[in-house]
Amino acid sequence: MASLLKDPLFETSGMAPAPNRTYCYLTITKSEVIWRWWKISLRAVDRLAGPGEVKLSHQEMLEDKQLQGEITTVFGQDVLDHAKTLCQGHFNYLEHLSDALLLHILGFLELEDVGQLLRTSRQFWKLCQSEEYWENAVQQRCSTLPDEVVALARDIGWRRIFFTNKIQLQLLIHRHRVKLQEALEEEERELQTATSETSPEDKSSSPKPEKSSISPSEQRSSNTLSLDSDNSFSGSYTDLSLSSDDGPKGSLENFFKDLEEVQLAQSNKAEIKSEDGDFQSKSKGHRETLSLEFKASFQSLDSKLDGVEASIKEHGVRVRSLEENADSFEQCLTYVEDKCRTLQQDNHSLREKVADLEGRSRRQNIRIVGLPENIEGPRPTAFFSQRLAEVFDENVLPTPPEIDRAHRTAGAKPALGAKLRPVILRLHRFQVKDLIICSLVKSLSLLHSHQRWGRGNRPWDNH
The missing domain is CATH 1.20.5 (Single alpha-helices involved in coiled-coils or other helix-helix interfaces)
Structure with missing residues (x-):
């Protein structure tokens, strides 16, 4: 594929935007980048300034930010991106293929794909709109092409022939045939007018017709038969007895024979x-x-x-x-x-x-698990308030806390040995709840009267 690449890979020229009137030229080859400029100015300092040139390798061009800025200023960001792509070794080999090879490749594509391809670049747009492509498309889809169709395609184009149905094509062929016939008649009329306008000298120089070599006597001696418009027989037989060697009898026989033939023709x-x-x-x-x-x-x-x-x-x-x-x-x-x-x-x-x-x-609620059923008695708020004051020391709860509600979770009363329902306590003040939680976190095991709340002997077992 590298053999398809031709030097230069890319070249363009242009003039820098105002007020800078510098002509610039950019060329990218397989091995280097050439940047030429010629500064044109009315200032006396720049009058003697000649053209300049810089040659860089591809890697140096990718690292030269100043040159990239000048290319962007003169040609735009698209040209700079394309130049960077070429310097990085990313070549578009399709652009370097010949038109004949590209037309051969296009012959294998469907019309929808060709419609999408012609939007990719200017080169493919020209190829897809060319007469060669549409001629190949028509020849691929038709086994034989009449000469009239080929002549019509040269006048209106192969693309129109491709998108024309049979009836319209026949109409176009008929119109083309009539047009050609009119053109031929016009040419014949022009030739006739040209020949009729020749000089009298040419007419005088033309040869005169030769006189007939037949004598009047020979013309008079010829016998003629004719049928007029009324289908009547008219004949002139002159010198019957003299011109015939058989005499009057032979001439009469000939006459009757001719008469029979005339009557047969009339019938x-x-x-x-x-x-x-x-x-x-x-x-x-x-x-x-x-x-x-x-x-x-x-x-x-x-x-x-x-x-x-x-x-x-x-x-x-x-x-x-x-x-x-x-x-x-x-x-x-x-x-x-x-x-x-x-x-x-x-x-x-x-x-x-x-x-x-x-x-x-729920911020003021405390959930207690593992308490036996009916331990709280008829007044659970007073019971749990007194028990909390007994469990925690005076630094945490100097007085029994005020409890708004105290109840067990919803559900039927468990049987003996089943899982106990927890107790929900709602304290009146959120600060008291925080003190109780902080105290529980500091001391993981709580004692009341040297006994644990949990397994073993509990202080409420006797209630």
Whole structure:
């Protein structure tokens, strides 16, 4: 593939934007980058300045930020990106293929792919719009091409031939044939006018017709037979006795023979006339029959077309009503979607609020697990307030805490030996709950009267 690359790989020229009037030229070869410039200015300092040139390798060009800035200023960012791509060794080999090879490759693509390909670059746009490509496309899809089609394609283009159906193609061929015939007739008329406008000298120099070598006596001695317009026999037989060697008898026999032939010709002509009359009458009858049949068929077609037109109008009305209904349904659906979106947002915010309220309502709760059933007695708030004051020392709870509610979790009373229901205590003050939790964290085992709350002997077993 490297052999397809030709030097230079890329070259362009241009003038720097105002007020700088410097002509610049960029060339990228396989081994180096050439940057030339010629500064043009009215200043006296720059009048003697000549053109300049810089040659860099590909790697040096990628590292030279100043040169990249100048290329961007003069040619734009797209040219700089393309130059960097070439310097990095990323070559587009398709651009270096010959047009014949690219046309051969395009012959294997579908029309949809060709339509997408011509949008990629200017080169492919030219190739896909060229007459060579469309000629190859027509030849691939047609086994043989008449000469008239080839001549028509040279006038209107192969692309139009490719996208023309058979009926339109026949019409175009007929018009092309008529046009050629008119052109030939025009040329013949021009030649005739040119020959008629020749000088009188040319006419005088033309050879005169030769006189007939037949003498008048020989012309008079010829015998003629003719049929006039009234189918009558007219003949002039001159010098019958003198011109014939057989005498009067032979001349009369010849005369009667000729007369029979004339009568036979007249009868044949009459028969032909009668046959022509029969043929004309029959053709007239067939013509009338065909005209009646055509009229009847056209009337049936008109009636059918009227029915089709009415059905099309009805379908049009239905389609319009369906479109209107679809528009109204779409509006309703949009309104419902907006409402659902609003309700969803409100539901999310309310759920967050409920979760926050639920969390806040549980901030003052304490859950105690493992207490026997009915240990709290009829007044659970007073019982648990007194027990908490006894469990914690005076530094934590100097007085019995105030408890708003004390109850066990919902559920049936467990059987003997089953899992006990926990107790929920709601303290009146959040600070007291924090003191109890902090004290429990510091001391993992709590003692009351030198006994543990948990397994073993419990102080409430006797209650």
